Amino acid sequence: xxxxxxxxxxxxxxxxxxxxxxxxxxxxxxxxxxxxxxxxxxxxxxxxxxxxxxxxxxxxxxxxxxxxxxxxxxxxxxxxx
Amino acid sequence: xxxxxxxxxxxxxxxxxxxxxxxxxxxxxxxxxxxxxxxxxxxxxxxxxxxxxxxxxxxxxxxxxxxxxxxxxxxxxxxxxxxxxxxxxxxxxxxxxxxxxxxxxxxxxxxxxxxxxxxxxxxxxxxxxxxx
Numbered sequence: 001x002x003x004x005x006x007x008x009x010x011x012x013x014x015x016x017x018x019x020x021x022x023x024x025x026x027x028x029x030x031x032x033x034x035x036x037x038x039x040x041x042x043x044x045x046x047x048x049x050x051x052x053x054x055x056x057x058x059x060x061x062x063x064x065x066x067x068x069x070x071x072x073x074x075x076x077x078x079x080x081x
Numbered sequence: 082x083x084x085x086x087x088x089x090x091x092x093x094x095x096x097x098x099x100x101x102x103x104x105x106x107x108x109x110x111x112x113x114x115x116x117x118x119x120x121x122x123x124x125x126x127x128x129x130x131x132x133x134x135x136x137x138x139x140x141x142x143x144x145x146x147x148x149x150x151x152x153x154x155x156x157x158x159x160x161x162x163x164x165x166x167x168x169x170x171x172x173x174x175x176x177x178x179x180x181x182x183x184x185x186x187x188x189x190x191x192x193x194x195x196x197x198x199x200x201x202x203x204x205x206x207x208x209x210x211x212x213x
Contacts (some may be wrong), residue, residue: 039152042182042204050177050184 029066054081083154086130089198096142101134107165131187135173147205
């Protein structure tokens with residue numbers, strides 16, 4: 001089972017959206033990342049599913065406004081320390 | 082040329098896997114340019130063959146809210162030249178199959194030798210878009 005530190009999680013998100021990890025903090029919003037468009041949302045869903053076994057509900061998806069929300073989802077699913 | 086890059090379907094498990102094939106005739110105009118004196122099938126067309134085969138596999142299931150469309154090439158590699166007239170055998174295994182997206186692990190071979198592989202990401206375009 002994959003278990004990450006916050007730093008590793010930020011690197012994972014950065015890799016997903018093809019940006020430098022230095023560009024991301026928990027405060028980074030979806031609108032700050034150009035690749036986090038509608039396709040990016042699906043890419044995020046697929047990544048959470050394949051890498052962590054996390055399958056999100058529509059409500060979960062709608063609630064994601066930025067990096068901190070993704071970290072929260074990972075934390076709630078026991079994937080982030 | 083028509084943009085139908087699957088000629089035959091040999092095996093199909095809807096939503097799971099497909100084995101299909103395509104051969105491009107030597108008189109296709111593109112071979113005059115790719116490349117002069119050394120015609121080979123472009124990698125983009127090999128990728129499209131794999132995408133169309135995987136898309137057929139997903140669409141055959143009939144459970145998604147639209148038609149499977151290639152959204153992203155997660156990875157692709159090309160190992161061998163593919164010449165005109167050679168039958169390319171395409172294999173696609175659906176790795177993730179969700180209502181709003183899917184991924185497929187694909188490869189193609191010629192004469193039993195792997196020529197390319199790709200991990201492809203699909204989204205689903207609403208059926209209404211295709212109504213005439």
